[in-house]
Amino acid sequence: MRRRDRDTSAKERLLDEAEALFAEKGYSAVSVREIIAAANCNLGAINYYFGTKKNLYLEVFRSRWIPRNRLQREYFWALLADQQPLSLIAVVRSLAQTFLEGPLRDEETxxxxxxxxxxxxxxxxxxxLVQEQAMKPFFTKLAEIMRPFLPERLTAEEVMLNVMSIFALALHFQIAREGISRIIGxxxxxxxxxxxxxxIVRFSLTGLGQGSLPEAETEQRRN
Structure with a gap:
């Protein structure tokens, strides 16, 4: 194996194992020795590739978390593009489908x-890093496209809080899937x-003062 291939392999192993450990325990609870042992690398590998443990942690977000988030956002925009004309129902449904139906595998999620x-x-x-590169741009765009469908009296802050509330609802039903399945049997x-x-669509529309799904559409979705 060429040196470049070995370097790439070692660096990727460090990122993979560091992400798994940071996700499981948190940054402070993970030691450098634990990471290099899991990645089967020598003691100086983290310093060689990343300089410090903190730089490795930040690179996990840059090269692992941000790309997965980008994949989710691209999935959302593709779904929304297929649900024309643009409507509040289309936005909420596309967001809910992004969290519950794809594109990440269960272990990735x-x-x-x-x-x-x-x-x-x-x-x-x-x-x-996450706020500036992922969350803030996405929430800002969502607020922009939802604004015309919401009451004019709402302030920019209220619109953003509505956006974040729908996001949180969809996120909860994704994260709590095991508990939901057990509770409802x-x-x-x-x-x-x-x-x-x-x-999520019906609950969100009611919360936004938009009523519920049209009866015909509700029946069609059930069937």
Whole structure:
């Protein structure tokens, strides 16, 4: 194996194992020795590739978390483009489908949310990275496209809080899938995901003062 290939392989192993450990335990609870042992690298590998443990942590977000988030956003915009004409129902449904029906695999979803949850519990430079490159631009765009469908009396802050509330609802039904399945006594399969998507749409529209889904559309979705 050429040196460049070996270097790439070692660097990728460090990123993979560091992400798994940071997601499981949080930044402070993971040692450098633990990472290099999991990645099967020598003691100086982190310093060689990243300089410091903190730089490795930030690179996990840049090269792992941000790309997965970008994939989710691209999936959302593609769904929304297919649901024309643009409407509040289309926006909410596309957001719910993005969280509940794709594009991340279950193991990716778990690691993705564990990593950001631990970071937000004790914010660092990684939180700034996520806010500036992912969350703030996405929320700002969502608020922009939802604004024409909401009451004019709402302030910009209220519109943004509505956007974040819908986002949080969809996120909850993705993260709490095991608990939801157990509580309602139904397998977390495609049929349940579809019902949850429609629940999120109806609940969100009611909360926004837009009523519920048109009866004909509700019946069509159920069938």
């Amino acid at each position: 778990l690691k993705h949310h564990q990593l950001i949850s631990r970071e937000m519990d004790r914010p660092s430079e990684a939180a700034d 139904q397998p977390y399969d495609a049929a349940l995901k579809n019902r949850l998507v429609e629940h």
